[in-house]
Amino acid sequence: MKLYDTMAREMRELxxxxxxxxxxYCCGPTVYGPAHIGNFRTFVLQDxxxxxxxxxxxxxxxVRNITDVDDKTIRDSRAADKSLTEFTEAWTVKFRADCEALxxxxxxxxxxxxxxxxxxxxxxxxxxxxGHAYQSEDRSVYxxxxxxxxxxxxxxxxxxxxxxxxxxxxxxxxDDEYEKDAVADFALWKARKEExxxxxxxxxxxxxxxxxxxxxxxxxxxxxxxxxxxxxxGVDLVFPHHENEIAQSEAASGKTFxxxxxxxxxxxxxxxxxxxxxxxxxxxxxxxxxxxxxxxLRYVLISGHYRHPxxxxxxxxxxxxxxxxxxxxxxxxxxxRAGKREQATGEGDCEADILQHDFVYFKSAYQSLLQDLNTxxxxxxxxxxxxxxxxxxxRAEQALEAWSDLKWILLALGLSFPQVEEKAGVxxxxxxxxxxxxxxxxxxxxxxxxxxxxxxxxxxKGWEVKDGKDxxxxxxxx
RNA sequence: GGCGAGGUCGCCAAGUGGUAAGGCCAUGGUUUGCAAAACCAUUAUCGCGGGUUCGAUUCCCGCCCUCGCCUCCA
Numbered sequence: 294m295k296l297y298d299t300m301a302r303e304m305r306e307l308x309x310x311x312x313x314x315x316x317x318y319c320c321g322p323t324v325y326g327p328a329h330i331g332n333f334r335t336f337v338l339q340d341x342x343x344x345x346x347x348x349x350x351x352x353x354x355x356v357r358n359i360t361d362v363d364d365k366t367i368r369d370s371r372a373a374d375k376s377l378t379e380f381t382e383a384w385t386v387k388f389r390a391d392c393e394a395l396x397x398x399x400x401x402x403x404x405x406x407x408x409x410x411x412x413x414x415x416x417x418x419x420x421x422x423x424g425h426a427y428q429s430e431d432r433s434v435y436x437x438x439x440x441x442x443x444x445x446x447x448x449x450x451x452x453x454x455x456x457x458x459x460x461x462x463x464x465x466x467x468d469d470e471y472e473k474d475a476v477a478d479f480a481l482w483k484a485r486k487e488e489x490x491x492x493x494x495x496x497x498x499x500x501x502x503x504x505x506x507x508x509x510x511x512x513x514x515x516x517x518x519x520x521x522x523x524x525x526x527g528v529d530l531v532f533p534h535h536e537n538e539i540a541q542s543e544a545a546s547g548k549t550f551x552x553x554x555x556x557x558x559x560x561x562x563x564x565x566x567x568x569x570x571x572x573x574x575x576x577x578x579x580x581x582x583x584x585x586x587x588x589x590l591r592y593v594l595i596s597g598h599y600r601h602p603x604x605x606x607x608x609x610x611x612x613x614x615x616x617x618x619x620x621x622x623x624x625x626x627x628x629x630r631a632g633k634r635e636q637a638t639g640e641g642d643c644e645a646d647i648l649q650h651d652f653v654y655f656k657s658a659y660q661s662l663l664q665d666l667n668t669x670x671x672x673x674x675x676x677x678x679x680x681x682x683x684x685x686x687x688r689a690e691q692a693l694e695a696w697s698d699l700k701w702i703l704l705a706l707g708l709s710f711p712q713v714e715e716k717a718g719v720x721x722x723x724x725x726x727x728x729x730x731x732x733x734x735x736x737x738x739x740x741x742x743x744x745x746x747x748x749x750x751x752x753x754k755g756w757e758v759k760d761g762k763d764x765x766x767x768x769x770x771x
Numbered sequence: 772g773g774c775g776a777g778g779u780c781g782c783c784a785a786g787u788g789g790u791a792a793g794g795c796c797a798u799g800g801u802u803u804g805c806a807a808a809a810c811c812a813u814u815a816u817c818g819c820g821g822g823u824u825c826g827a828u829u830c831c832c833g834c835c836c837u838c839g840c841c842u843c844c845a
Binding site: 321 | 804840
């Protein structure tokens with residue numbers, strides 16, 4: 294599998310360093326509220342990435358952390374008058390539920406930052422010993438950026454630019470300046486402050502809490518060792534988060550940190566940045582309230598290439614619903630041709646251990662995925678191939694194989710078949726179903742005028758009748 | 772100012788040095804008593820101006836516009 298590497302700025306063939314398992318780390322959510330669909334773009338792409346690797350025969354070890362101690366979790370837990378643990382656990386549970394709904398494979402390890410304070414303290418001690426860290430007057434411990442020569446190599450910023458800070462010359466920068474030796478230096482350990490409440494831990498430098506960047510470095514090391522195969526996150530993490538992780542980890546270990554960097558570009562909403570103040574920040578629950586499914590969201594999130602901005606709109610959710618339904622119907626047609634009666638259910642595969650598969654049908658779609666995870670091209674090729682298949686000319690065993698491969702390629706994308714009969718949840722009033730039944734009888738008797746009159750009547754009452762081969766269905770109009 | 776991404780059919784979105792996938796919508800058709808569904812078909816010369824080339828949407832230069840990051844946001 295080939296994937297673009299942020300550090301090298303080129304496509305690289307992925308390999309497992311140990312020849313056995315492809316070990317990778319994804320920066321997980323900060324659990325202080327519901328994750329939004331932008332967060333999930335990243336997690337969904339990481340999930341497709343893992344699926345494709347596994348289908349290609351590569352074992353994986355997937356680690357994704359939970360950030361449960363930082364400014365926001367502390368601030369909001371105190372505002373909610375809850376303990377940090379109580380607060381973050383509730384949001385972690387919610388996050389996992391969303392992940393499951395979105396059919397994300399559970400990571401092999403999902404470490405929490407709070408549970409790894411000793412490892413973080415140990416890492417700081419090592420950095421102190423090696424002269425990469427210092428404690429300032431405010432009792433916090435900082436990483437000395439000038440002590441790490443290749444600082445900036447991931448984001449391709451040089452140190453001169455880093456010193457300059459933003460063009461706006463923000464107040465925050467000026468504020469911190471006297472505490473740190475250099476503006477670019479970042480906190481490894483934050484000294485206890487009044488507003489931290491009960492949330493502090495002991496350390497050789499006094500009570501306090503770990504810096505955000507440090508959490509990931511320590512957990513990477515704990516679960517994957519000094520060097521591992523790939524590190525991933527949203528583009529906004531390139532700088533400073535990942536840059537700082539590299540500095541901390543490599544300064545401590547003297548070894549290469551991550552061998553490959555995989556960053557997912559941001560999701561846009563209605564052409565602009567998603568933000569709470571604009572009211573365009575959606576969560577999975579928001580979309581479900583509007584009648585969309587997690588599966589449909591997943592489709593939308595993979596409908597653009599991960600390195601391009603993807604413009605999310607509610608219209609694209611509606612488009613996805615239709616597109617998925619078409620795939621489902623095509624699947625049913627294949628199944629029917631194969632003479633099978635298996636249901637095309639919406640069963641997820643969260644627990645499934647994906648194994649290697651050789652494609653006969655939908656191979657080109659699979660190849661799109663092997664080539665820099667081109668999910669939109671893969672989707673396009675699935676539709677093209679479905680059209681070219683000419684189902685009614687297939688032999689039963691061909692149809693069965695095509696059906697099976699269709700399931701496999703959807704498994705790679707993590708999509709499930711939507712329920713073809715999705716009206717199940719709609720309550721039909723007795724009056725309506727009675728009218729509909731009368732109409733059906735009239736139609737069976739070929740009393741067209743009567744039948745059509747009844748259909749119009751139903752339409753007036755807001756119900757549309759759609760006839761099938763040997764039955765009809767009712768759906769509410771809008 | 773620095774770094775980066777992008778401007779492709781009404782909307783969403785791939786791709787390529789040789790005249791542009793796919794989804795949604797629309798239109799026409801097959802089928803159906805009529806609808807629906809299904810199936811088939813049709814719809815773009817790729818932001819603007821130069822350059823390189825036999826040939827560029829795809830490479831180079833300039834310009835315009837959008838968006839992201841630049842100290843803790845996936």
